[in-house]
Amino acid sequence: MSTSFTYGNRKEGAVAPDALVRFVTEGELKAGAGGNGVIIQEKIDERLRSMYAKGLFQGRAEQAEAIATFGLIEAATVIAVGFVPGSGSDGLRLAAAAAARAVKSIRAKHVELSIHETALGGDIATLGASAAAQAITEGLILALHDRQPLKKETATRFHPAQVDYIAEAALTTGSSEEWLSGIARGRIVAGSVAYARDLTNLPGNDLTPERLAFHAEELAGELELDIEVIDEWTAAEQGMGALLGVGQGSVNPPRMIVLHYNGAPDSDEVWGLIGKGITFDTGGISLKRAPGMEEMISDMGGAAAVLGAVRAIAELKTEVNVVAVIPAAENMPSDRAFKPGDVLRTMSGYTVEVVNTDAEGRIVLADGLTTAIRRGATKLIDVATLTGAIMIALGYEATGALTNNEDLMAEVMEASRLAGERIWEMPAYPEFRKMLNSDAADLKNGGNKYGAASAAGLFIGHFAEGLPWVHLDIGGSAWIERARSWEPKGATGVMVRTLVALLERQV
Template sequence: MTTSFTYESAASAGSAEAIVRLISPTDLKDQTAQWVQPQIDIALRACHAKGLFKGEQEQAEIIATLGLHSANHIIFVGIGNAVGLAGLRLAGATAAKALKRIKAQTVQLQVPQEVIDGGNGYSAEQASQALTEGLKLAIYDRLPELRNEKQRYEISKLSFVLAGGGAEPSGYAEKWNAGIARGELFAEGVKAARDLTNLAGNRLTPEGLAAYAENMAREYDFDIEVIDEWTAAEQGMGGLLGVGQGSANPPRMIVLHYKGAPDDNETWGLIGKGITFDTGGISLKKAAGMEEMISDMGGAAAVIGALRIVGEIKPAVNIVAVIPTAENMPSDRAFKPGDIITMMNGLKVEVVNTDAEGRLVLGDGLTTAIRRGATKLVDVATLTGAVLSALGIEATGAVTNDESLMEQVKQASEKSGERVWQLPAYPEYKKQLTSDAADLKNSGGRYAGTITGGLFVGAFAEELPWVHLDIAGTAFLDRSRSWEPKGATGVMVRTLAELVTGE
């Protein structure tokens, strides 16, 4: 189904199956306020009087009009009293979930004057982008594989309208529609990452991920290299080959090039961990929950989703995106604890835990990006279970060697609403990676595992500005929340896109 999101004047918007009205607790206290229709307004006040609807965030009240209005349903969505971009995105998600319940196809979303007036700390474009992202991302459903194909619910047409018929600021419609367009692009990038991450391990192998990247490169005219196991051996990618050698599905190093500023010496290096399935290898994981290890390529999906957005926006930046992809499997060929492998940059690593495999492929990934001209590096990976102990599922953990680049990432995450929390990188933590047998070992032990895992990756940054993002707690959820569904979330797609587009 094709969907249409647009801004329209109240006079030209026409009828809709459902009307969504954003409303705050302050609005509900105004006994003279008029929102949609007198009897419907009275019904909402009755809900408020009983404490059923307070206008708070994530609250929605669906009222059937029963012929009192041209729309079949009015949906009142709470926005709270302090409305920022995160609140607008959340309001969009709350509205989407209510619309899914009544399967509305045509929708009019009425935006209060106070939401679009100045002084809120955001522009009209940012407001419409946030609302659009919330709506589009919360509508998304993971499609199960069923004998009888299931169709996703979609809104066929949604019109944003200024509530109350007030006067629009000059040029507001153009700004609003520009934000809608950007929000739709960002949402589509996230949805692509979610679909890719949700693929079963037998549906997505390293070769399959490489084929996906090749198709995307053709679609957006990116240059692409797909390095197979033989070329990887020639280039000395011991980390990638060591992790992948236990599987019948050979590893790949995928490199995508985007040159939007050929005369600029600066090049972003985006590196995404692409372990298409992780058993832990010889250091085998527990059986319970192992099926979720289809998500161990969530970092790769984030980079791919962000590149889809880049391909549409075409910003004036240079990017080299690197996806080291492999399956980590136990077999008679698998690497094992005690092995010593030589990485692409020449460092020798003692393997003490084969389930600490992501940092090995990322090490070769960073070297690959640097040798292809990257001047600043951001890697994204479902790296450690320890990040769940530290931050739960509420934030992505970050480790860096450069505060300036870290600040850029933080600003991008604030725009996207994807929380990032910086962890310390004290020199003392690096001592936990000291090996008696090699230059370093691939695990620093139980304590500060997210930090030491990140610092292992950072050992391959060659003093370039670098930020590591550990999404092990945020990439795959066991329950839905706000605009993120159960299963793959596509986290960091929008943060990376905001980072490199610089808007």
Template sequence: MNLQITYGHQEQEPEADVILTFVTEQELQADAETGLALHPQLDDGLRQLYARGVYRAKPEETYVLPTLGLLPSPFVVYIGLSSEITAEKLRLAGAAAARAVQPLKAVHIRVLLPQLLVEGAEQYGTATAAQALSEGLILGTDSRQAIRREAKEGPGLGSVTIIPNDAAGAEIAAAWEEGIRRGQVYAEAVCYARELTNRPGNLLTPEQLAEEAEQLGAELDIECEVLDEWSAAEQGMGGLLGVGQGSSNPPRMIVLHYEGAPDDPTVWGWIGKGITFDTGGISLKKAAGMEEMISDMGGAAAVLGAMRIVGKLRPAVNIVAVIPAAENMPSDRALKPGDVITTMSGRTVEVVNTDAEGRLVLADGLTTAIQRGATHLVDVATLTGAVMVALGDVATGAISNNPELMGKVRDAGERSGEKVWELPSYAPYRKQLDSDAADMKNTGGRLAGTITGGLFIGTFAEERPWVHLDIGGTAWLSRSRGWESKGATGVMVRTLAELTSPSN
């Protein structure tokens, strides 16, 4: 993603191909003498469209109007905006604008800030408004890039200049510039996570995912440790090795170390499920839709994306990011239902379904994070299909053993516009994992599958504050929605990054 967003009139700024301007329904209902601050004839044309019911300026509703020489730019795109502005509404408006611009083949665009935005931003912070709008513009522009013999024609959108209202002073300008910078860093990290998740399984094996993490660490001065199958065996990672043993591509345990507050005893442990392709193993999945199982490393992508933000913004926190990476394949070497494995923690697990493999690698992932000093744990995983039955593709399901940490994660999700819904963790659910053959079994059956899957992972938190985020429904979409793209969404990148903000 090469889109650059700047604030204010820039020297040697290229002529804009498109002007973006926000409009509310109340403005279109106002007296015709009240200008929309663009051009009298264009203003009149838009009001006529409103009177005919063609354009209502509803939130995220866009309309393209040719300027016919009335302005230097050939097109104006109007974006409907609610008079009650929030950061999420701005993020969605930015994404809607970006999508409206794409058919126009625009390279350079200008965004005119209305007085409403300058005044309304004071309710939640000007920098927050700038960050949200910038995120929306970038994320709305981003889409999956196909691997084709011939590259896509055209340069695509390259730059956005946000033009301030006349009332905006130096203090507001500084806040907008800071917000734009953060928004660009956050959004580019989401695009990075999306690209990783969209990458075909033959181009992203566990070893290649480890190489990606090493490159990220080298680029951002973050220590990266990669354990191969032999090192994993020495450390007793029976969960990771068991899942990976059916594939010719051996597993990897990836660990990133970031120390931004050496004197702070708190160390975040972020653990992302990195199943680079999931066939279900011997408990084979149905063929229809299996190609989407390239997304089973969406949790790993979220952690790497969040670490990209951390590496660029350098917050005063400590993080151990862990990615257990493996391919889940059927073969003569693969785990079989009924096998018993010993995890890194020493707990034994009866494998009753080899398609419940993510929790096995995450068990060793949590233990790895704890052994490297993590005090607060958050794992992110495309863990269950059951979470889609409960929450669809709208909200991420959560299980936790600590209300305070759960509250922080929920608040971070609200700031980022990513919905998180906590599910109950009553003791009877945990009993569903009792086994006659081992300490526990890896699935509690169909009933409450998201909850029991989460509670399996929580067993390995060793009483530390822990939150499990099941992105099985939110990591991949069949069609674009708001600022989320078709295919990989990069969900939870920004929520994890928000956990490092001073408010947490």
């Protein structure tokens, strides 16, 4: 992200911005002239209140209006953005995202964003200046980061060259250091979400398991992290029958990718982050139907989220230990592919009867969890585009979660609240686990269609070896069909910010 961000008071004689962004509340619009003071400038205020009276601009969340100033103020355009006081970090992100879309529509290269006590003072005081600055920065960056198509004529993303956060005279909350710290954190976290999005949007003929390992190696090199890339021969030596079974149908062999981040060398606690890395999923022998199969490039969204989170915590130098594990494979139909009725022996020694080759993610994650445990993980979080069933329950609106430890789940839920990424806990009833009982092996990889999201998660939990574990099913939230707020059409990079918030709270 090449946008320059600054914070401070407006300097005398500074170059006028192309656009001035002002968050505006409904209360300010309701007030008559002189009622609650000036919003921007008297004539511009009249225009805004006229629009309010006509129902055109109500100061509500995600509303934004670009208004030409005709020399009334230095900026050529005012962008009025609706803001709801008391909406906290989510409200600030939404408003910043709406502002970003309006900035993009007029191609403004230099933007001033007014940090005004009237609209924002209460929320800034509640959140703290650093958290407020982070939320605004995330909203601006993420709303401008969309999917870049691969075309003959290379497209470039629009972004403003400069964004100045201007502290208005009445602002009494937060020091300059707090604001600059929040901006810096927002840039790192949003940049890591953008990294996860770009990785997920790569086409399947580019992002094979080996290429995913290459991207992980590049990241490890940039961040000076230790990395292991386990190829198919070493995987066989280590008994990774689950990973090898899923990947055996493809000409592109599987990889087990392991990154180590040691930010707290004196601590015995190690977080295991395991991300499903199915770089393309045809369903295998249990072939998916053709319509929509192209979206299965997103079946490694969990891997992207884990890599994005590692990127952020390493750049933030978070005092925490992490072993990040990505079981990567292509699930393809061929004369070599695994079949319904096969029995696979996992790295842990447990055997799995395959009843549906399109339920492959949980199988590779079995070896992923064991890999993390054998490398010292004491707590486990897996992230996976695991089921269509979670979309039946939650649509595109939330990530489903399952756990064997309610204390850890409470930490994850609080992190998701701070990040503004919705998570809904699914039930882990023993009846769902019984659906996985098998006559041919220790367990099977599917039951029936009822309660399938919970049963799928409990399959993974079988391999947690009693350690605290949370499963995050991003089957509906990792890829969306139309843009919303700060998320573009396609890959969303969901759960990066939640994982970062979770790990940072362990300091």
